Amino acid sequence: MAWDEAERILSEADLIHDGQAVDRALDDLASQITERLEHTRPLILGVMIGGMVPAGMLLPRLGFPLQLDYVHATRYRGGLSGQNDLQWRAEPGTPVRDRVVLVVDDILDEGHTLAGIVEALQAQGAAEVLTAVLVNKLHQRKHPGLRADFVGLEVPDRYVFGVGMDYKGLCRNAPGIFAVREPAPATGDRAEAKEPTQ
Ligand SMILES: O=P(O)(O)OC[C@H]1O[C@H](OP(=O)(O)OP(=O)(O)O)[C@H](O)[C@@H]1O
Numbered sequence: 001m002a003w004d005e006a007e008r009i010l011s012e013a014d015l016i017h018d019g020q021a022v023d024r025a026l027d028d029l030a031s032q033i034t035e036r037l038e039h040t041r042p043l044i045l046g047v048m049i050g051g052m053v054p055a056g057m058l059l060p061r062l063g064f065p066l067q068l069d070y071v072h073a074t075r076y077r078g079g080l081s082g083q084n085d086l087q088w089r090a091e092p093g094t095p096v097r098d099r100v101v102l103v104v105d106d107i108l109d110e111g112h113t114l115a116g117i118v119e120a121l122q123a124q125g126a127a128e129v130l131t132a133v134l135v136n137k138l139h140q141r142k143h144p145g146l147r148a149d150f151v152g153l154e155v156p157d158r159y160v161f162g163v164g165m166d167y168k169g170l171c172r173n174a175p176g177i178f179a180v181r182e183p184a185p186a187t188g189d190r191a192e193a194k195e196p197t198q
């Protein structure tokens with residue numbers, strides 16, 4: 001774990017969206033999701049690990065009956081660049097057949113994670129699969145045609161962390177959304193993430 005490095009990264013990072021902006025975005029997401037899903041008895045699936053923070057902040061803002069479960073699929077696995085394969089660590093425990101499903105994640109970056117999850121849920125017979133992300137990263141490297149149905153905030157094409165998003169497994173608890181100041185490998189870069197020495 002990169003504890004010393006994370007402390008330095010956190011102290012030098014640029015604040016992109018503060019906690020109040022995050023709260024406003026979650027309020028806005030909640031009203032859009034309510035309008036679309038309140039009569040559908042949806043299954044909400046948080047995407048572990050990062051999605052647990054925005055999902056936990058979003059759910060108390062939803063005032064209609066829903067069911068909560070999770071999936072765990074990871075592409076970055078503690079690094080700063082995504083691997084080609086999406087590694088499944090937990091499929092949904094709740095059957096999705098004929099259900100309206102809302103997948104909640106922290107960030108839509110290149111979109112391969114959400115695309116893989118949506119494809120798996122559709123293959124399992126979900127009636128409809130919708131996606132909500134706290135942040136969408138702005139760049140032109142998206143999985144073809146991939147966009148989230150509900151987006152809270154936009155972030156620039158920099159490595160970001162906070163409100164669920166990690167820097168090498170740490171800093172998910174930062175109360176706003178921060179961008180790493182020092183140059184980091186672009187997330188589209190397939191190079192191995194450099195692990196720090198302790
Ligand atoms: O749009 P993409 O480029 O596919 O990246 C987005 C995904 O990457 C992160 O997950 P990660 O694999 O880092 O796992 P984590 O949730 O444990 O941080 C994030 O939580 C998204 O699920």
Ligand code: HPA
Pocket residue numbers: 076107109110158159160161165166167187
């Ligand atoms: O910029 C990012 N930050 C944290 N996790 C991520 N997963 C994909 N992109 C990012």
